[in-house]
Amino acid sequence: MDTQNTSVRPHAQSRNGEENHPSRGTRANNRSGGVIHDNSRHTSRFTVIGNHLAQHAELSLLAIGLAVHIQSLPGGALIDIRTLAARFPEGKTRIAAALRELETHGYLRRTCERTSSGRVVTRTVSCNQPGRSGAADGPAPKPKARRPTRREGEPPRRAL
Template identity: 50%
Template structure:
């Protein structure tokens, strides 16, 4: 009897006895380098996936919520939440700028490492030649102002599509964006915010409508989602005073169930017994 021999090459021995074993292939094109603290970020998998997808795109690719929803199966709420988390952690930065013709545009910067200078990929500043003397001390740069949330800026920028009089300046959008973000954090949908800001406007507006929008964002602010929940109780509710429950008894006459404090006959049997004539008694002569 001949023994069977396998021509398949034996796998190299691994020191790992459990868990994942990587089979790595050297790639020379069409790949993206991700920092471990992004790829291994704890929390939402949607946030990591959106970040990896954005970093893999070429410069100039659209990354609006609508464009990302076309690629991902998640809805607008999940995508918007992922973008807010990435912006809060420094992976994304949105800058509202005024174009050469006065139009407000939003530029988006995606960082493969948060905290680095915002320069387009492929460009690097030339290093100055060393003169041998002491290096000049760089002046400390002021802390940049917090960048408005992506969805809030987009919402305020799109208001002129509903009413042409609601064209806002860059400074006004930056000032109003935190209030819009507060609405979003309270659970309001973008369409609800747009309706609140554009419905029932007066026939004549002031020169700058930002003051009216700021008033509406404050006066019509919805309650926070946490305030809609009933407060947590630290002790159980007291039991209401209830009358004592009369126990059930079986009638000695008809065996029907009735409520009474002690065994005996039901009401029907008692009435029937009372209605019967008393038996006659005869005395012996």
């Protein structure tokens, strides 16, 4: 009983504590091509990005990359077109188009607000799950201020 049969394959190794997922079958190992992931766990300075964004069928690659960059920034970081154009080689026109794509698909919400000094600023909210309603991703955009109603006896305003 103390002799080993050399024709028997070794038993499966127990899972290593660092691995999170066992191998998912041998299909990938039988193929001649395709991606092989060499992943390691991030412990600091990382952002979780959903597959719905990373593999979005309708967003351009620029829009996906821009969304990933925006989601990795700390709160309060500037993400206006001028700042993004200074950071990346793409021009203002392409970055503006990518921001509009993200807005169309719900990854960004942009509202214009007037500050107490009279400046108009764009408030941008980045959403990591479009369509999710919740106050956790920042304050809800304020509704636009309405014009004061016409007082009695005052002549109607004329458009310029």
